[in-house]
Amino acid sequence: MSNMLKFGIPKGSLENATVELFKKSGWQVSISSRSYFPGIDDSEMTCKLIRPQEMGRYVERATIDAGIAGRDWVSENQSDVVEVCEMVYSKVSRRPARWVLVANGDSNVKGPEDLAGATIATELVGFTKRYFSERNIPVNVEFSWGATEAKVVDGLCDAIVEVTETGSTIKANGLRIVCELMESVPVLIANKASWADPWKREKIEQIATLLKSSLAAENMVGLKMNAPGDKVEAITSVLPSLKNATVSHLYNSDWLSIESVMSEKEVRRVIPELIKLGAEGIIEYPLNKII
Amino acid sequence: MSNMLKFGIPKGSLENATVELFKKSGWQVSISSRSYFPGIDDSEMTCKLIRPQEMGRYVERATIDAGIAGRDWVSENQSDVVEVCEMVYSKVSRRPARWVLVANGDSNVKGPEDLAGATIATELVGFTKRYFSERNIPVNVEFSWGATEAKVVDGLCDAIVEVTETGSTIKANGLRIVCELMESVPVLIANKASWADPWKREKIEQIATLLKSSLAAENMVGLKMNAPGDKVEAITSVLPSLKNATVSHLYNSDWLSIESVMSEKEVRRVIPELIKLGAEGIIEYPLNKII
Amino acid sequence: MSNMLKFGIPKGSLENATVELFKKSGWQVSISSRSYFPGIDDSEMTCKLIRPQEMGRYVERATIDAGIAGRDWVSENQSDVVEVCEMVYSKVSRRPARWVLVANGDSNVKGPEDLAGATIATELVGFTKRYFSERNIPVNVEFSWGATEAKVVDGLCDAIVEVTETGSTIKANGLRIVCELMESVPVLIANKASWADPWKREKIEQIATLLKSSLAAENMVGLKMNAPGDKVEAITSVLPSLKNATVSHLYNSDWLSIESVMSEKEVRRVIPELIKLGAEGIIEYPLNKII
Amino acid sequence: MSNMLKFGIPKGSLENATVELFKKSGWQVSISSRSYFPGIDDSEMTCKLIRPQEMGRYVERATIDAGIAGRDWVSENQSDVVEVCEMVYSKVSRRPARWVLVANGDSNVKGPEDLAGATIATELVGFTKRYFSERNIPVNVEFSWGATEAKVVDGLCDAIVEVTETGSTIKANGLRIVCELMESVPVLIANKASWADPWKREKIEQIATLLKSSLAAENMVGLKMNAPGDKVEAITSVLPSLKNATVSHLYNSDWLSIESVMSEKEVRRVIPELIKLGAEGIIEYPLNKII
């Protein structure tokens, strides 16, 4: 169908964050437990919920035109697709996912080389095999159907390659990270033919722009204050240089209004300084998007 | 009691949305599971929780001065009240409620006329009787105590008249919408004597204005950007014409600040154009009310 | 450790509100069910979760430098600490906690003096003993391990001293408030030595300023509108005088933009007047902080 | 269809108890949230879930052959059906449902006669009208769509006729029972033609026998013990006379085994006496059915 873009929402751990991100970007995606088809309020798009593990396969095959999934799975399947951009979900709890090599807390494994001859369980069989084979370490890699951490706790294998954000589940199970093998962030990928189609490419780029504007606004706020004319320079100099402050005259007065955008963390530092410099009527307000 | 307005909050499907709407409009309504009386932080108002089916009855009788309920139930009871305004809860999931005629998916019913002699179950007995009688189709309409869809599935009746938003529950049960009989939206209704009392009328109008301002702001956002003076006209011409943009000078510069209000959907269209036209420092911020 | 502030988050009824308050103030505090240590995204701070009953003890002893707890418990333990400021969680549901003397609904107790010789159960044993002893009323005060209301219902004691916000639980149990003994609000307290240390004091004051800015913004909103030049005076005179309105020229026009901050309740009153005075394009937007 | 019985399970408050009762009686009824049709593992029966308010209507009309519903609703609708037997769900929490006349706790209503001219809200409009009309008390009875207790609390009506088991919800709302108007128990009802059909009647009677056997076994247990021959008479005389005890010889001994059935409450009384009389090896075991 021409002028219709088929987009893949990643099912599972990124699902809610992606729906929320679309919402902030102006699209209502509705996922119902009664239906596998997510709805979207854009007559030029349809959505499908797709496992991250399979996103690359379906984008490559043009079942969908574009979609979001972790780079780990896109590369695991060695899918032949276009990577449009990274989508760094920047909230504190959204550190990059790290694939790590994990052994029992009391084992003697110091590095990958200590695992020659061992059995390693993982969901990421292809990547793990390539990783050890590139280092000429002979290992037996086998597919794990989930609960992978339990396997090394239980002695069902010698080590695992598992994904983690903070490492806390691993520690809580008495396991130990031997080393990190790969970091992964979500990426927006597109089918090659779709990317070559001008209408589809513009649509994909529109989506990418708006999603990234919403991500950029996470943890960012607007700060607005009034200041006497002779303090404006001092005040603007303590504001973060991310964007130039917007300064405008006030009516019947030599005061000015100053407005700027910064992260919540910078606000913590800036406000005590602004007070000292004589800014008044300081207010902070929330932002939806920063372009 | 003079200078005290008694207001009816609709119990049930509109209850939470109404409480949230009052909150956005500046009133805290607190509904406790321990008490039937909702509290409200306005010394000139008291609230009662009332079933939509009975709202008209109690407003007509002056038990309460005004209230919100679906127009379907107000008209079912043919209550003699003033309809002050519609309250279109505009979120995507809040399409108008539709009362539809529903038959089994595999029945031969093509229209109301195919139901002559049939038994029809519904909660809206009065409306349904009037509908069929106006068309001279003899039917047996009987009151259904809920789970109305089950009745036609189970063969307990030939068809039903039931309310739906999206039709998905009906389809999921293997039923089929024959035709739509009525669309209904929530309305704010007032007792006739209360409406004639100047103080009460002003109070009711204040409530109506603020609730509508909050509804108008749903899915709307503010967009602010800086632009060189010679681009202002081009930029303002791509902004939706809902409200004129607010344009002001920036300090010590020939740039201007442009600020406008639009729906989230328009933002999707507008932002790529603004970037092309040279707007900078574009930010989007949320709104509570638009008057 | 120098340049490191140890801060106590109150466990229990104020816990979520405090974490949310820090979030609004620019700090992410993460409390995990797997760990007793809340994390905080500030390299100059560590947090501990501490019962309000024990906060004074640990601040006094310098186990932590500062913390938030109800003034009731700080004074119960007669802890020797600095009270930096009150933290009035101002939302409607956050009235000051009141410690009240409670008896059975049908008892004859009119005032504390009617309880001579009686047994009184309470969690606040020290305060209650001092209260009755100052009034020369001999009573037997005993520590209650919770479910204190049940004790007077059950006849296990003659009266209780219990904390309440609205009194509704007390009434629901058929009990009666005899009189109020003390009102309590949360306070930010600091260890005396920490307060004397310049770096720690500045850090504590930074926290206090930002938390109070966030509290000040609760239930407050920004209102922005355009007005013809000759209406500005009339319009600004109906705005609440909390902060001066910010007024600025519009481009190529004799209209002005007016912006002000007020409580949601004032908005209810002001908007009908602004409309009458000719204001246009009125929008209301949310605030995070007011300094 | 011949040799097929259509049976109505009451939807709502009796639903789970009825399904459990069928289970104890040897039938697996499966109610799925995905389907309106309950399944049953008996090739001679089909089930439907039907509101108690409508059970009489559908049995009378032969839509179903038989069903269980409260006698209150069967009589409200004055359905022309056969009442096969009462089904007294005997667990402690299953007291007969009582329809009571309820007024505000502080009203002066002493009896029905004090309500002349009043408005009474109830779900049981027909019964209530007949009740007051038989006593020549003119009242305005109106249908209540639920939350009936709230109506008298809220002053929407003068009194209500409502169903209750223990009266505790009524008391908790500050209301008062004026008097009881009717007691209701579940009944098994049958269509008149179905009852006249020999095969259907035998099937209905089989169901009635087994359901009643299961109900009879609720709170009943079996008690078994050994006793010397000369104590048998004394022991059997303290056992409840509900059923004769089963006494049998033991092998190579002059001891006897005694076995009897009684309620759990009688066990509390009997066991201390049995110990005194020299019974040994006393065990208590659970029962499923007593015929």
Added chain:
Amino acid sequence: MSNMLKFGIPKGSLENATVELFKKSGWQVSISSRSYFPGIDDSEMTCKLIRPQEMGRYVERATIDAGIAGRDWVSENQSDVVEVCEMVYSKVSRRPARWVLVANGDSNVKGPEDLAGATIATELVGFTKRYFSERNIPVNVEFSWGATEAKVVDGLCDAIVEVTETGSTIKANGLRIVCELMESVPVLIANKASWADPWKREKIEQIATLLKSSLAAENMVGLKMNAPGDKVEAITSVLPSLKNATVSHLYNSDWLSIESVMSEKEVRRVIPELIKLGAEGIIEYPLNKII
């Protein structure tokens, strides 16, 4: 370790049923959310929770001595293990799991042969490939990471091979079962060396006997009654012949006590007959095990 049996509990859909089955058989298995190791109150056993998909692998490799898993997965992996016995979880809701070929409800697929050239998604890749290859039907079988039904709904593949008990989820999604490919029941499997070890084999057989005794007792009950001597033959002839009835003399009487075991369904048939034949004091009691 000698005299220690390592046993695999299947994680997932059979997990709770298996724990409950061990409980009925006299073993307390405790699965904690804090630990991957289930505990068991038998000093001769340890347990591990293992995915059914991997059970065969770990039993074959002697990581565990024995375990329970569906025969589908044991055969998928072509594990070289001993199948000790079937474990037919006989409750109504536990029909054998069926692997079925599923296509869209409105497709033209009538049998496997209509799928030549198609893409089939399944978790059971090995079995599916063998199935089609034995029939010389060329298909592309690909591994599905779950939500397999969604794939055919969504058009991501042409057909799926999926497991189902009742087919109701398939129907609810608008899909259609083309044909059944395999039925699967849980089996108890053992490692070959463990089975050759006399102590381990005896232990495995003890477990098998007790688990099967508990399964045999599901839906079975004991029935006990008294009867006059001349009715015993008639009565015992209507009892199911599963086990001989136990008949014993009553003390000082020519009545006899008759006791037998049967399924709950047979009780429905038998009780009306027993009453007609003069049996008295009929009671039904629950059973834990039948050997």
Added chain:
Amino acid sequence: MSNMLKFGIPKGSLENATVELFKKSGWQVSISSRSYFPGIDDSEMTCKLIRPQEMGRYVERATIDAGIAGRDWVSENQSDVVEVCEMVYSKVSRRPARWVLVANGDSNVKGPEDLAGATIATELVGFTKRYFSERNIPVNVEFSWGATEAKVVDGLCDAIVEVTETGSTIKANGLRIVCELMESVPVLIANKASWADPWKREKIEQIATLLKSSLAAENMVGLKMNAPGDKVEAITSVLPSLKNATVSHLYNSDWLSIESVMSEKEVRRVIPELIKLGAEGIIEYPLNKII
């Protein structure tokens, strides 16, 4: 009041187990969230829900006649009451509660003597003070308001005295049990005057007998089988000697029926032997009470 016994149910961790135990013993105790008074279906008893920490206080003072609480708390308060009997809740998960001395996992504390001068937090202040003072170890014991484990993790104190069943929470927090200070089981205690009153004492003893009979039946089952006359001696010799087996003649046969009571664990051992010895028709049935 004469002939009325006031009984205390322990609120909290033993609450549900106690209510269930009373239910098995023939008393329905109903605890409602709307009321502090548990109901009981015995016209000679009333119940109160009381914290274990306060049970001794109220029994000593005759506010109640008897109650159940942990011996730890009865002795903490040094209440002057009669201990009627232990109530060993024997289910696997109900090991005796142990009060243990706990330090950080990596501390050097080997025994109580290493804590001279330390601060110890505990809910059991009196016992802990006595324990250390008897050993002449000077420590600072302070009352902990809950979350005691967090205190030693957080460094708020040097060690804690805390209750545990399995030690797993302690280990999960990285703490270490230094030694056990006391084991505690629930006890049934009585007021001294109540115990001296013949009617009350008999009532208390009746309760004690029935509760203990129910506890004795936990994890116990009945086993029944038929055997040829010449195998009876061999068979009864393998049965546990807890109670003599009940053996009776079968009608018109030289077989005998054998019935015995044993624990579920013994059944695991016994059944394979019974099969070898020729027993037939073995069934196992559940028990409610063993006296």
